[in-house]
Amino acid sequence: xxxxxxxxxxxxxxSADEKASRLCDECSYFAADYRRYDGLxxxxxxxxxxxxxxxxxxxxxxxxx
Numbered sequence: 001x002x003x004x005x006x007x008x009x010x011x012x013x014x015s016a017d018e019k020a021s022r023l024c025d026e027c028s029y030f031a032a033d034y035r036r037y038d039g040l041x042x043x044x045x046x047x048x049x050x051x052x053x054x055x056x057x058x059x060x061x062x063x064x065x
Contacts, residue, residue, distance in 0.1 A: 005019070007027050009023060010024065010027050012024050030056070034056070037051060037056055040053055
């Protein structure tokens, strides 16, 4: 897997010390959510379902349908 050079949450360029977590300083408070997301993906959950389960995405608005 290539090392990401951008934040996985907001897509800003990362400094050398931020690359390990793949989150910039401003998004570092999402670290626990992304660890849970990664675990759910490893268990076989689809990306959107895993994001919903750990609070990184909102469910669809029923009024939009």
